[in-house]
Amino acid sequence: MDRIIATAEALWRMMRRIAEILLLLHWFNLLSVEGTRYSLPGKPTLTRCRSPEKETFTCWWEPSFDGGLSTTYALYYCKENSDTVHECPDYHTAGVNSCFFNKNNTSIWVNYNITVVATNALGSTFSDPVEIDVVYIVMPHPPENVGVTVLEDKGWPFLRLSWEPPHKVDTRSGWITLIYELRVKLEEETEWEMHLAGQQKMFNIFSLRSGGTYLVQVRCKPDHGFWSEWSSTTSIKVPDYFQRERSVWVMIMVSSAFIFLIITWLIHINSHSLKHYILPPVPGPKIKGFDKQFMKDGKSEGFFCDLVSIHFPATTTPNDEDLLVEYLEVCVPEEQELKMEDKGEDGCPKSESSTSDCDSGRGSCDSQTLLIDKCFKRVAPGLDIECSQTGTGANEIQDSPDVSSGRVKTWPSVYSPLSQHPVDLMHSLDKSKQHCLSDTLFPSDSSCPYHSHPDHSTNDNPDSTYWKFCFNNKQRLLLRPQMETQWQPHAYSEVNISATVRSSDYVEAHNISDENTVVLHSVSSSHDDREGTGYKYQGEDYSHVQRVGSDNVLMLQRGLMKEPVDTGFCKNQQANRAAGTSDTSPITRNQKPTVCNETTLSVNGPAANGYVDTATMFIKPTQD
Amino acid sequence: MLCSVCTAPVCTNAQVGCHAVSLNNLFDRIIQHSAKMHRVSNDLHQQFELHVLPSRNQVGRGGHICHTSTIMTPNGKENAQRMAREGLTQVILQLLMAWTDPLMNLHHSSTNVSVDMSSMVGELRRGVQRLAEKMHTLGLLTDPDSSVVSPEALMTSHPVPWRLMNLYDILYCFRRDSNKVHNYLRILKCRIVPEHGC
Numbered sequence: 081m082d083r084i085i086a087t088a089e090a091l092w093r094m095m096r097r098i099a100e101i102l103l104l105l106h107w108f109n110l111l112s113v114e115g116t117r118y119s120l121p122g123k124p125t126l127t128r129c130r131s132p133e134k135e136t137f138t139c140w141w142e143p144s145f146d147g148g149l150s151t152t153y154a155l156y157y158c159k160e161n162s163d164t165v166h167e168c169p170d171y172h173t174a175g176v177n178s179c180f181f182n183k184n185n186t187s188i189w190v191n192y193n194i195t196v197v198a199t200n201a202l203g204s205t206f207s208d209p210v211e212i213d214v215v216y217i218v219m220p221h222p223p224e225n226v227g228v229t230v231l232e233d234k235g236w237p238f239l240r241l242s243w244e245p246p247h248k249v250d251t252r253s254g255w256i257t258l259i260y261e262l263r264v265k266l267e268e269e270t271e272w273e274m275h276l277a278g279q280q281k282m283f284n285i286f287s288l289r290s291g292g293t294y295l296v297q298v299r300c301k302p303d304h305g306f307w308s309e310w311s312s313t314t315s316i317k318v319p320d321y322f323q324r325e326r327s328v329w330v331m332i333m334v335s336s337a338f339i340f341l342i343i344t345w346l347i348h349i350n351s352h353s354l355k356h357y358i359l360p361p362v363p364g365p366k367i368k369g370f371d372k373q374f375m376k377d378g379k380s381e382g383f384f385c386d387l388v389s390i391h392f393p394a395t396t397t398p399n400d401e402d403l404l405v406e407y408l409e410v411c412v413p414e415e416q417e418l419k420m421e422d423k424g425e426d427g428c429p430k431s432e433s434s435t436s437d438c439d440s441g442r443g444s445c446d447s448q449t450l451l452i453d454k455c456f457k458r459v460a461p462g463l464d465i466e467c468s469q470t471g472t473g474a475n476e477i478q479d480s481p482d483v484s485s486g487r488v489k490t491w492p493s494v495y496s497p498l499s500q501h502p503v504d505l506m507h508s509l510d511k512s513k514q515h516c517l518s519d520t521l522f523p524s525d526s527s528c529p530y531h532s533h534p535d536h537s538t539n540d541n542p543d544s545t546y547w548k549f550c551f552n553n554k555q556r557l558l559l560r561p562q563m564e565t566q567w568q569p570h571a572y573s574e575v576n577i578s579a580t581v582r583s584s585d586y587v588e589a590h591n592i593s594d595e596n597t598v599v600l601h602s603v604s605s606s607h608d609d610r611e612g613t614g615y616k617y618q619g620e621d622y623s624h625v626q627r628v629g630s631d632n633v634l635m636l637q638r639g640l641m642k643e644p645v646d647t648g649f650c651k652n653q654q655a656n657r658a659a660g661t662s663d664t665s666p667i668t669r670n671q672k673p674t675v676c677n678e679t680t681l682s683v684n685g686p687a688a689n690g691y692v693d694t695a696t697m698f699i700k701p702t703q704d
Numbered sequence: 705m706l707c708s709v710c711t712a713p714v715c716t717n718a719q720v721g722c723h724a725v726s727l728n729n730l731f732d733r734i735i736q737h738s739a740k741m742h743r744v745s746n747d748l749h750q751q752f753e754l755h756v757l758p759s760r761n762q763v764g765r766g767g768h769i770c771h772t773s774t775i776m777t778p779n780g781k782e783n784a785q786r787m788a789r790e791g792l793t794q795v796i797l798q799l800l801m802a803w804t805d806p807l808m809n810l811h812h813s814s815t816n817v818s819v820d821m822s823s824m825v826g827e828l829r830r831g832v833q834r835l836a837e838k839m840h841t842l843g844l845l846t847d848p849d850s851s852v853v854s855p856e857a858l859m860t861s862h863p864v865p866w867r868l869m870n871l872y873d874i875l876y877c878f879r880r881d882s883n884k885v886h887n888y889l890r891i892l893k894c895r896i897v898p899e900h901g902c
Contacts, residue, residue: 135781161769187779189880191768215883254894254902255781255887279901303739304746304883 119147121198124177124207130219130306133248134188134256137181137214138174141196141207149200155179160191188214218305221246223260223298228316230288237318239264239285243298243311258300261307267293267315291320727838728900731893734831738889741824742882748819749879752872770877771866772802777884784891790845793836796888799881800829806866806874814871821878828885844896 122144131137143153155168168179179194192214196207223243231240241262249256257279263272264285277283277298288294294317297310347354725733775798778784784792807822839845869877894902 161773183780183782188781189777189779189884213880215880250781252894252898252902253781253785254890254892255784257890257901303886304742 118149118200118202120203121145121147121149121151121200121205123205124153124196124198126194126196126207126210129194129210129212129217131186131214131217132219132221132246133250134214134218134302135183135250136186137212137217138178139168139181139194139210139212140174140178143177143198144205146198147200147202149202151198151200153177154197154199155194156197157192157194159187159193186214190214216304218256218302220249220256220258220300220302220305220308222308222311223300224311226296226298226311226314228294228296228314230316230318233286236286237288237290239288239294239296239316239318241283241285241296241298243281245281245300246308249300249302256302258302260298260300262296262298263310264294264296267295272297288318290318293317727835727842728897730831730835730838731889731897732900734828734835735886735889735893737824737828737831738882738886741821741828742879742886744819744821744824745875745879745882748821749875752875757872768873768876769869770873770880771806771869772799772877772881775799775802777888784888789839789892789895792888792892793832793839793845796832796885796892797829797836799885800825800832802866803878803881804829806869807878809867810871810874832889839896 124141124143126139126141129137129139139155141153141155143151155171156165157168158165166185169182169185170180171178173180190213192212193209194212195209198205198207224246226241226243228242229240230237232238243260243262245251245258249258251258259279260277260281261274262277262283263274265272266289275283275285285294293315296314296316297312299308299310301307775795777795777799778787787795803825804822807820807825811818811820811822836845866874
């Protein structure tokens with residue numbers, strides 16, 4: 081029994097112990113949980129110390145965890161080279177967790193060793209010490225009284241900024257020297273425009289946008305210190321200076337553009353007439369007395385006579401424009417059948433046995449000297465030409481080809497002043513259709529007074545030294561060679577057409593014995609006579625034989641008259657005329673009109689008349 | 705306190721063709737020179753702290769003892785303004801005098817410092833002396849007791865020989881003293897010729 085009781089008591093004690101232990105454990109457990117809240121305070125940190133004017137300064141710190149208990153903070157400092165520890169004199173002026181050092185406690189150029197201590201029930205925690213020198217921690221307040229005004233500089237506005245240093249900073253005594261910086265931007269922009277102003281308290285900003293609103297801010301900094309905060313934003317609106325100007329310019333531009341468009345439209349409308357006004361078209365050739373329609377009608381008989389009213393040799397002054405002498409070349413074949421072969425380059429008939437290039441009588445001969453030379457040679461032998469007066473000349477013609485050639489040679493020189501391209505002329509002559517005047521144009525019944533009648537001697541004056549041959553379908557020969565009295569070649573060689581007429585000597589054909597024989601009568605004429613007074617044939621017109629056509633057609637060419645065989649010829653004439661001397665004169669109706677439809681020929685003096693040697697001439701009616 | 709005759713150029717020694725510099729102009733030159741000197745010293749100190757100091761296990765910068773600490777310099781604005789012109793001028797000269805030799809030694813001995821700041825200090829000192837003479841001539845420095853002190857008298861008041869200072873101390877102290885000189889000159893200028901920039 082006792083044993084049972086003893087055992088029960090032991091158990092009871094054990095259980096109590098266990099309970100106590102449990103309780104104790106529980107209590108301890110509770111205790112331990114509560115014990116983590118209480119600890120030493122965390123280590124505070126001094127965040128910054130600043131002095132606004134280099135006379136006072138403030139330090140701020142950042143507390144750490146407080147350890148669950150109320151924690152107090154204290155700031156202690158000691159000055160340089162002194163072991164005296166001082167506590168912060170003012171904890172409240174500068175706010176929470178701050179220490180304010182007033183002027184009495186502030187020494188410049190002195191190192192401060194500052195420490196913040198956090199203390200709670202369990203203990204204290206010291207922060208890391210910080211050494212400062214007030215000189216280097218100056219951060220002033222922002223500038224004050226920032227004023228912005230809009231001023232004008234020659235009509236252009238600009239901003240004038242002005243400000244004052246913060247009132248606490250003493251710059252007047254030189255204690256602090258501040259430099260300023262400002263920034264400007266438009267209200268809607270995002271980027272600021274920075275400007276460093278130095279020590280001045282005024283600044284100008286140019287290049288403004290009229291009508292815009294600008295925001296301005298200023299800040300300052302001591303020599304060695306920190307920049308202040310930006311001042312409060314000052315806004316200003318720039319008035320619309322350029323609105324009026326711009327509108328005026330816009331109006332001017334618009335109106336000028338409008339006017340320009342109108343002018344362009346007008347020009348476009350009248351472009352045709354303007355073109356005619358500015359660049360007048362070249363007038364077509366106008367021949368006095370020349371009637372196209374009349375020509376077309378075919379009644380060219382009288383017309384031609386009217387046209388061919390050439391006074392040959394030209395008695396007029398060399399400047400007579402009516403004198404138009406064209407280069408004529410007549411080639412008489414061996415068979416004494418004068419015809420101008422139109423064989424392209426070879427104007428001569430194939431029957432000719434000349435081994436030469438057979439260039440006689442053809443206009444396309446390359447050698448103008450040879451051209452007439454050969455022709456003349458051919459002509460001469462083929463023709464039984466009698467020249468009463470210039471027998472020698474005739475003989476020369478017949479016997480001395482050289483002389484004749486020499487004579488002939490002069491002809492080109494005679495011709496050349498007029499037509500500088502006689503070869504071309506002949507070319508064109510040859511190649512073109514030969515317009516021969518019909519019989520009606522050169523009627524034998526001589527409605528043309530100046531025509532020599534075919535069947536008899538020409539009515540040339542015996543004084544004339546030219547041969548006149550009238551050759552028509554009936555194979556009349558109308559030839560008016562132009563030669564000197566003695567058929568001297570040299571007489572013509574130096575002819576200067578613009579000068580006196582001295583190369584015209586004429587052999588007049590008095591009669592034509594037969595078809596192939598022409599009695600020539602030299603016309604004695606002096607150069608002087610030719611000057612325009614002595615010619616008895618003033619009233620006579622002579623046709624120049626341009627060439628002989630294939631159909632035994634002679635292309636007659638008056639002094640001024642030109643039968644336009646084709647446009648090419650006309651062009652040549654024109655070119656020749658143009659290339660001639662300055663004595664070219666326009667053709668007048670009375671004197672020597674040209675038949676050329678295209679152009680108006682002008683004669684370059686009386687000497688410019690080109691005359692062809694004997695050749696069969698056939699005058700075709702002009703073609704158009 | 706405004707000086708009315710300060711802008712009038714004064715040529716001492718009556719030299720022919722003497723180009724007198726106005727007091728205002730002289731002040732500006734001197735202040736610019738001192739600003740440059742301070743800038744150089746500040747850069748030197750910063751460079752030292754960035755490159756040389758981290759290698760050492762130095763905590764903080766405490767314990768700087770400058771050999772110029774015996775020179776009584778005003779440590780505040782009121783103190784500086786309370787000091788007479790002569791006193792300020794003398795302090796400036798003292799400071800400049802005190803730094804000529806250490807800087808020369810620093811330039812020659814230390815490989816880290818390549819800039820010869822002693823020449824700058826010497827030039828500034830001569831300029832301030834010229835300024836003091838000019839002010840004395842103009843009658844601005846009236847206190848005979850605080851006239852320009854001979855250099856020799858200034859040199860003997862150093863308790864701490866500068867040869868004991870290490871490089872870091874020298875740089876630190878010189879940076880501060882150049883700042884002092886610059887500030888004192890500015891105060892002097894704004895007191896004597898306050899027209900520009902004050």
